[in-house]
Amino acid sequence: MACRAVLELAAAEPMLHGRSKCCERMLVLDTAELSVRMPTMRIETVFLFDLDGTLVDSVYQHVLAWREALDEEGIDLSIWRIHRKIGMSGGLFTNQLLRETGVEINPERVDRLRRRHAEAFLRHAVEIRPLPGACDLMAALSGSGTRWAIATSGRMETVAPSLSALGVDPAKTFVVTRDQVKYAKPDPDLFLAAAERLGVPIETAVVIGDSIWDMLAARRCRALGVGLLSGGYGLEELERSGAARVYEDPADLLEHLDEVGGRR
């Protein structure tokens, strides 16, 4: 209860003081003061969306594009293992794969894999479509004055076709890509950068993602993780990695938006 009150204070006056200041204040609040102040304290939720598997139906094309890139490097890896790494930073992904397969890691090889994956993925870009409800969800949030942003581990070169499929103009929407941060997921840098762009504390953010890396990154920065099954992970995998709720896809989330901060 105390934590929730702290969060709500922080959310209500995000620009006035940091969290630690707010915590100090909490310690001296007595019950009477709380009961008077509570009704005005609310988290004004913002939504930070992952892109692939969350807003666009592109995970399986990414998986097979990585398989193609790895094949060209003579690296044999089962496809399900690639699937389970989609959503994490491409650099971390290749480093982990190379480490796991015992293949020599060098920057040239990592860069070559990245380029080959991008080339293979872009050949499939025309097949990429929004997931059911994705456009309606973004429109509903904008319509109710709820702010949102997109934060993706992809680079702008592979992200552009997906944004285009969604009808999202990066000049008019907050979109944070891997190009703009030091580390991508499961580091929380992308979500921190997105919250900063929205001018809100990260603790007011709900992170919507389809992969366990989204959920882990959300926990690491104290955002609230909400999972979607539309990237092909199982329900329990997402729950175990920290999802507070799991929905099927954006359409299902839109129907239950009130459960995770959609009320204004």
Place this chain on the structure above:
Amino acid sequence: MACRAVLELAAAEPMLHGRSKCCERMLVLDTAELSVRMPTMRIETVFLFDLDGTLVDSVYQHVLAWREALDEEGIDLSIWRIHRKIGMSGGLFTNQLLRETGVEINPERVDRLRRRHAEAFLRHAVEIRPLPGACDLMAALSGSGTRWAIATSGRMETVAPSLSALGVDPAKTFVVTRDQVKYAKPDPDLFLAAAERLGVPIETAVVIGDSIWDMLAARRCRALGVGLLSGGYGLEELERSGAARVYEDPADLLEHLDEVGGRR
């Protein structure tokens, strides 16, 4: 305990009497008789393998081949939903999809989808490889005199490239395909037919599969389901659908074969 003894009796003398006969005999066994007979009673386990995602790394190609076939019919379906139906009978799969999407079902459409899926899949057939450990596992079983068979929901037209990748000659190995039974998974007909071909009661069979449909079919015929993650399902999904144990892939199963009946 009684059930186990019944099973072991049935397995020890599979050709002498059916299960019900065996059960009748069990009822009149007294404790003294049991203690004398028990050491000689064992289940001589046979292994019934699913093919796609279990022995060969072909699930993701099947998923995108179905997506392509559905696209050509103007049916829009998220890819993860296709993934979760892979492994079940192709006819049941298309019927369910058409019902779920509200698209009209007719035999011509179902047949067209089947043909288009097969065409799209066969274009990718050259990419299909055995999963790690698949060939070693089959060789180890054969080497120790443990009998095994393959039972797949696929038709011979799409199964042939996978068998070829595995080096399995259907003339020398028991392979049951969708062409040979009335209903494919999650009906247990394929596994029942495979056990019959091996000349053993289905209760002595361990079914190895990567999908929840394998596990459901195994439970329906009282075989023991063992799951593999190599088709891209989550661990918990397989456990919840009845897997007694779950391993990563054939290599991991081979390392732990003693746990599920590999000892002779």
